[in-house]
Amino acid sequence: EPEVTQTPSHQVTQMGQEVILRCVPISNHLYFYWYRQILGQKVEFLVSFYNNEISEKSEIFDDQFSVERPDGSNFTLKIRSTKLEDSAMYFCASTRGAGQGSYNEQFFGPGTRLTVL
Amino acid sequence: GENVEQHPSTLSVQEGDSAVIKCTYSDSASNYFPWYKQELGKRPQLIIDIRSNVGEKKDQRIAVTLNKTAKHFSLHITETQPEDSAVYFCAASIRLVGGGSNYKLTFGKGTLLTVNP
Numbered sequence: 001e002p003e004v005t006q007t008p009s010h011q012v013t014q015m016g017q018e019v020i021l022r023c024v025p026i027s028n029h030l031y032f033y034w035y036r037q038i039l040g041q042k043v044e045f046l047v048s049f050y051n052n053e054i055s056e057k058s059e060i061f062d063d064q065f066s067v068e069r070p071d072g073s074n075f076t077l078k079i080r081s082t083k084l085e086d087s088a089m090y091f092c093a094s095t096r097g098a099g100q101g102s103y104n105e106q107f108f109g110p111g112t113r114l115t116v117l
Numbered sequence: 118g119e120n121v122e123q124h125p126s127t128l129s130v131q132e133g134d135s136a137v138i139k140c141t142y143s144d145s146a147s148n149y150f151p152w153y154k155q156e157l158g159k160r161p162q163l164i165i166d167i168r169s170n171v172g173e174k175k176d177q178r179i180a181v182t183l184n185k186t187a188k189h190f191s192l193h194i195t196e197t198q199p200e201d202s203a204v205y206f207c208a209a210s211i212r213l214v215g216g217g218s219n220y221k222l223t224f225g226k227g228t229l230l231t232v233n234p
Contacts, residue, residue, distance in 0.1 A: 043224040097218040104218040108160045
């Protein structure tokens with residue numbers, strides 16, 4: 001069964017550095033998401049991406065964050081200047097999408113644990 | 118925005134007993150309620166979901182109920198087994214711009230279920 005994949009599994013960086021988290025959604029999916037989970041807290045929505053543009057972003061997703069789908073398979077989350085509080089597990093998710101009124105499972109990747117020192 | 122509360126945060130049961138996890142949500146516009154299971158070190162995986170036009174849904178030992186008026190929904194696991202031990206997350210979702218299956222999930226904090234043999 002196809003799965004969402006994410007790389008790296010663990011990223012350690014210094015405060016102020018840029019990081020790029022990579023995701024490969026399931027190939028025929030249309031909607032892409034990033035979520036994050038700070039240790040011991042809720043999984044939080046960051047951003048959704050559809051038709052090559054952001055369709056919704058949370059207040060967490062400030063100017064330091066950006067997303068891109070540079071080709072037909074990858075979906076990336078960039079944090080320009082990392083802060084200590086960006087340390088979290090970042091999950092990518094994707095959904096098939098099947099027309100108006102339909103609900104489809106969001107498939108999650110295994111996550112990237114980002115540690116900012 | 119949407120707020121989802123989940124209780125209890127930990128739940129310990131004996132094998133064969135039932136387990137119930139409860140969630141409440143705040144936004145009456147939420148219309149899709151998935152439950153995810155996350156085993157240690159693994160990705161969240163959908164185990165059951167329910168839409169706002171349905172009051173109850175069952176899949177083998179797992180059932181979910183929804184009370185739209187009270188804005189709460191519950192997960193019921195019967196005849197629990199040790200392999201049911203995991204963290205369970207409820208979520209409420211609102212459809213986003215872009216229609217189709219584009220929606221964002223607002224998660225509860227999770228319930229650590231331990232099934233003792």
